[in-house]
Amino acid sequence: MxxxxxxxxxxxxxxxxxxxxxxxxxxxxxxxxxxxxxxxxxxxxxxxxxxxxxxxxxxxxxxxxxxxxxxxxxxxxxxxxxxxxxxxxxxxxxxxxxxxxxxxxxxxxxxxxxxxxxxxxxxxxxxxxxxxxxxxxxxxxxxxxxxxxxxxxxxxxxxxxxxxxxxxxxxxxxxxxxxxxxxxxxxxxxxxxxxxxxxxxxxxxxxxxxxxxxxTPAEVAARAGGTIVRVRTEAVAAELAGLPGVLSAVDESGGRTAMTCSDSDRALRVLLETFPDARDIEVRPADLEDAFLTMAADGWTTGVPAPAEA
Amino acid sequence: MTSTASTAVPHAAGRPAAPRRPLGPTLAYVRLEVLRTVRNPRAVLLTTMVPVLLLLTLSGQGDATDRRELLASMAAYGAIGGGLFATGPRLTAERVSGWLRQLRATPLSPSAAVLGKGAAGLLLALISSAIVGAVGHFGNAGISVAQWAELVLALTLCATVTTALGLLIGSSFRSPETAQGATMLSYIGLSAVGGLWVPPSQFPDALQTVAHVLPTYHVGEIARAIATGGTVGAGHCAIIAAWALVLGVAATVAWRRGTAVR
The missing domain is CATH 3.40.50.300 (P-loop containing nucleotide triphosphate hydrolases)
Structure with a gap:
């Protein structure tokens, strides 16, 4: 009918x-x-x-x-x-x-x-x-x-x-x-x-x-891994990327490093313990731009980005 | 696949198929192109200034027939410029700017777009030959009002040749500047070699042979016949029609290629 x-x-x-x-x-x-x-x-x-x-x-x-x-x-x-x-x-x-x-x-x-x-x-x-x-x-x-x-x-x-x-x-x-x-x-x-x-x-x-x-914008933003933590420290991105709860880390201009975290609480605890000089810490949920950059860094593959390989 | 053409099945968005109105959009577009041509005093000036000046400066010499032939050639010169300049560079500019693509994303058919541009070319030819003809009527060439009208009508029809050439140029070039150059070259080349500036009878033999092939020579012959009260040869008309056909087909092919979407 x-x-x-x-x-x-x-x-x-x-x-x-x-x-x-x-x-x-x-x-x-x-x-x-x-x-x-x-x-x-x-x-x-x-x-x-x-x-x-x-x-x-x-x-x-x-x-x-x-x-x-x-x-x-x-x-x-x-x-x-x-x-x-x-x-x-x-x-x-x-x-x-x-x-x-x-x-x-x-x-x-x-x-x-x-x-x-x-x-x-x-x-x-x-x-x-x-x-x-x-x-x-x-x-x-x-x-x-x-x-x-x-x-x-x-x-x-x-x-x-x-x-x-x-x-x-x-x-x-x-x-x-x-x-x-x-x-x-x-x-x-x-x-x-x-x-x-x-x-x-x-x-x-x-x-x-x-x-x-x-x-939805939120769903796609989540593709960036959830939370972005920016921190100023002597440690380089490669060291920070190995911390638990961190998916990836990139050195940014201005001397800070941006870490994309699946578990930012855990990452922060270990970060402050391991690198006591860490300062200027900024924590915010990932947005579309982060997701976009993450997808670009992954070579625009489909699906959830794989955790950083050891 | 599935047939949703039946009227019993509502369309997704509830909008029925549009009734056929083949002429409405075409007329609206032709109307806009006509208005745009009339609103463009620069183009009118560009196509009438040189023939009118040449007419004024050269009409002191020769007898009455010479003056009428000069008037006819200058009116033809103006008309072919109208056909070229209303189409060539302007068409390229609109193609390159993406305006034609925007038009293609509307119900306007591509042939209607060609028609609109063609109408602009013929209209500018009409305006141009009417202005030059006015100088002939009120000036010392002394053509009658009937001859003036005949001249305008004939030259507007003849301008289909250069309108088609303008459409071909406008569809072929990638920048308005090169299209402008090609238009200028065609304008000057076709006018000079076609015998609109200097009577072709004064050309060397080899150049006369070339002139007789060009459509502009035959346009000039028709115009001169009208202005001097002679008979218009059917042969001239046939050659112009053949040129218009060939250039029209080439312009259609170029238009399709020039507006193909990637």
Whole structure:
């Protein structure tokens, strides 16, 4: 009776993409549910932009299936189910912001009111401005309005805050998590890990064309091992890495050593006993950035990082 | 795999498939391109300034026929510049900046995008030939309003050749600067060798043979026939149409390659 189609707004299964002999995506699975905000992280060249191209129907995967709102990506784009803000897509000149947003409204079958899209994107004041003379942050707001005017179920933002200063970034995300959000799904790629930590319900890490982590920001942060202990001591990182409860240790610029700990209490007790000169000690839970660095140091392998080998 | 096309099954997000509206997006895009062309006085100036100046400085010599032929050549010169400059460098800039990729992520079809750019090229050709034609009508060439209108119409149609060439250049180069250079070279080369600056009858024989192959020579012949009250040869039209077809196909191939997504 109740034919319940896949509720996912985005459903990628086993997507593999190849250009010539280079495989850019290796069997990627990715889901975004209605109302969900998903951050896509990864080093440069990880395949993020290719992934975005596939889910917008701009590139057809070699194998695997891609569905957006339960239909092929190109169809979803034509139906206005997905609105995209692509990485550094320049705006044309000799026109006004309002005219560009009006153009996009005319391209989609069921657009949002142009004034409303500009308002939601915090770009209402830019409506009469020449599109060629905007600051980086202003242009990003206009691009968001272009993506929003489709009134899409799924909003795809590729590095939306790249050209924004911190204040503008905060306003941008406030707008997105507020009125714009709701049942809309949001997938965004970013290099700002703090953004992902603060905004995303889920974090997906793509590296070398593979998903190497997928979970809540807390879950993915836990991949760094739990707790970071920074300490100033004469001992070098290699010595500290051998302490019980320590997974790894790295010498940092500034003379301190950062230890990633699975059991920071135990590590601290032994540390103070073994190296009495230890001082300036800072203990904090690992965050996404630590996890990112740990995964990078491990060569972007999947799974929990192995304890440091003796 | 599974068929979810049936209307009985609600779509995941509850949004029905869009009704077919093949023309709405295309017209909206063509309209924007037209507005952008009209709003760009720099491009109009770039394509009309040289022909108008040449016309004013050279029209003191020769008889009435010479003056009309000069007017016709200069109007043709303006029109082919319109086709080239509204497309070439601007298209490259929009391609390189990622704007065309952003457009591809909308329901706008690639052919509609080509159509919009083509419309911009023809419109600038129209504006350009109309301005140069005005100098001919009010100046000492003394063409009639009907000839002026005929000239504008014919040259706008002829500008499909250079519009296609502009689309080819715009899709092929990697930086707006090189595209600008290629556009300039084509503009000057095709105009000079096509006999729009100096009548081709004054060329040495070898160069005349080259000139007769170029589309610009035939565009000039058509314009001169209109301005002097002669008959427009069907052969000239056929050669221009052939050039437009070849360049149009090449531009389409280049456009596809130039906007292919990685």
């Amino acid at each position: 109740n034919a319940s189609p896949d509720p996912a707004l985005l459903d990628l299964r086993g997507v593999t993409q190849r250009y010539g002999s280079t495989t850019v995506l290796h069997g990627v699975d990715l889901h975004v549910a209605p109302g969900e905000t998903v951050a896509l992280l990864g080093p440069n060249g990880a395949g993020k932009s290719t992934l975005v191209s596939v889910l917008l129907g701009l590139a057809r995967p070699v194998s695997g299936t891609a569905a957006v709102c339960g239909r092929p990506p190109a169809q979803a784009v034509a139906d206005g189910c997905v609105g995209a803000m692509l990485q550094d897509a320049g705006l044309p000149d000799n026109t006004r912001v309002g005219q560009l947003v009006e153009l996009f409204a005319a391209l989609y079958p069921r657009p949002m009111d142009v004034g409303r899209a500009l308002e939601l994107a915090d770009a209402a004041d830019l409506r009469d401005r020449p599109s060629g003379a905007l600051s980086g942050g202003q242009a990003q707001r206009v691009r968001l309005a272009l993506a929003l005017v489709a009134d899409p179920e799924l909003l795809v933002l590729d590095e939306p805050t790249a050209a924004m200063d911190p204040q503008v970034r905060r306003t941008f995300w406030d707008a997105l998590s507020g009125e714009i959000g709701g049942e809309r799904g949001l997938l965004f790629a970013t290099h700002h890990l703090d953004e992902a930590q603060a905004v995303a319900d889920r974090v997906v890490v793509l590296a070398g064309g593979r998903i190497v982590a997928d979970g």
